[in-house]
Amino acid sequence: MTDNKFKEYIETLKEKINYHNYHYYALNKSVISDYEYDKLFAELKSLEESNPELITDDSPTQRVGESPLDDFKQVEHKNILLSLGNVFDRDQLTNWYKKTAEALNTKEFDVICELKYDGLAVALTYLEGLLDTGATRGNGVIGEDVTHNVRTVKSVPLNLFEKPSVLEVRGEIYMPISKFEKLNFERVAGGIEPFSNPRNTAAGSLRQLDSKIASERELDIFVYGIGYVEGIDPIGTQWEQFQYLKQLGFKINPHNKLVGDLDSIIEYCEYWSEEKNKLDYDCDGVVLKVNELGMQNLLGNISREPKWATAFKFPSRKSKTKLIDIGINVGRTGSLNPYAVLNPVDVNGVIVKRATLHNQDYINDKDLRIGDQVIIERAGDVIPKVLNSVFEERDGSEIQFKFPTICPSCSYEVIRIEGESTVTCLNVSCPARLERSIEHFVSKVAMDIQGMGPKIVRTLIENELISKLPDIFQLKIDELSSLNGMGQKRAENLINAIDESKTRPFSKFLVALGIPYLGAESAIILAEHFVDMENLLNATYDRLLNLPSIGDKIAQSIIDYFDNPSNLNMVKSLNGFGVGRVNEFSKVEEGPFTGVNFVITGKFTNFTRTEAVEYIKERGGSVSNRVIEKTDYLLCGEDPGSKLKDAQSKEVKIIGEMEFKEMIQTDHDNT
């Protein structure tokens, strides 16, 4: 290929990938399989690696920056970002509509109804169709340059389908609730404090100097308007702006609606007030905008609030109640976790009695006192939290909380390591720690032993049937059945469930051990690379650190854990009972399927299942018996089993016999 032809080829490849990106991330529709997409991407990447001079900023491979920034630059917005006035009920909404109609000297006018996302407002500037700057709203006049992080949001186009000379769009960057829950699930499994809500997590991710963090958080965007534009024909309405932005490749919310009268506005607001919980993002209201831009100009702004728009706010998720007491839970790593005992209160339909207080600093910084009136908030399905005390309502009877200096469970002295926020009980045989570590071991994220809830765990410890994890596997039916309230049937079921847990794969076993910071996903990565316990025990710190998404904190924690002889003995003893011996990954050959995991179900016409397994393994892929989050493909034949349902619910890519044949065929052609 000549240099020019080669350049053109790379350009076409980029365009293809951008086109598929747009369909996948902005429209939620795929035109090609993930496999084909990955191949295009890999081809571009390898061409760029051998020809680095041809790498451009808008290349889909360049979303994540190489090295962190030193600090944030400030950006002055071309047009000020306005803030919206609020209406809180039907009457106020009606009032706004009537006043606006009056000012426009009309009875009815078109209004755009949009959901009001609880995310972070941003302004994105494109020059000749290329993303130039992404900035936060800031104070509306000056924001912060977060271009490096905005680029990592896959639904933000780097290069537009059409190229106006200057275009500034406004939108809201948010974290999908499903991604937020996945992230927190991972953190909790690793013994790390979960993030409090998607909004703060999204905001925190955007305000990182290192774009790798934002890229791992899987943020998303909805674009909702044009702030400034040069070089296009004038657009007359807000609704036409949406169509134009869509045409350029931006992600526009499909629930936006153009309505012509007050009743339809009220209907939209009431509908979403009920249905908002079904969305995969938090929204706290509805934004209403006059559709005609000419009318918007006519109405103008009062100070920084537009008269042509307002926000209808959904009922609050905050409530006020009394802080009756502060309790302490001892976690499985020995951390003393304070929680608020509250006068039961209804927060948007749910009765709340307890809320997390995180740690000692949280209580001190907010000066929370027992007896205070406090504001609590419930966001999503997260544990409610105490936002602040209402100082004005104090009468002097409130009591300052003294953080315990001894463990409430074992009375050992507790310590607070410098630079850490948690106070910890270091007694390894602390009964509370034992109880928590067993609760964790048997929980759904770990060994998933059904019928062994916290109550049973406590009973077993109190009756001295369990004093360490391996004791679980030595329990006898007659010991259990004689326990209060247990009986023969339940005892048998529990023993069966314990026995059944021996089939859990190695990665679940790693999670179950409760190694600090080691979450579900990191455990799968360890299982994938080390396959079994013997190999993992030989791993060095450097080897661990080289694995994807294993940071120094996790690596050090794993080394420390297995350096401790009592941990090592416990693991060996569990292994001796046949626990944690099932390896979901096998050692693989290098090939086009390296790192690709398949699950197979059903019957095939042109090959047997054994042959399919061989095809995959010959090419370096692996085959598992169970569909997990990390499964890449379900190879599905005639009469599939329950794995098909599992794959659908876990959104695992499903391929049929023909597609599979093509995959092994194309790879064959390439070699």
Ligand SMILES: [Zn+2]
């Ligand atoms: Zn203790």
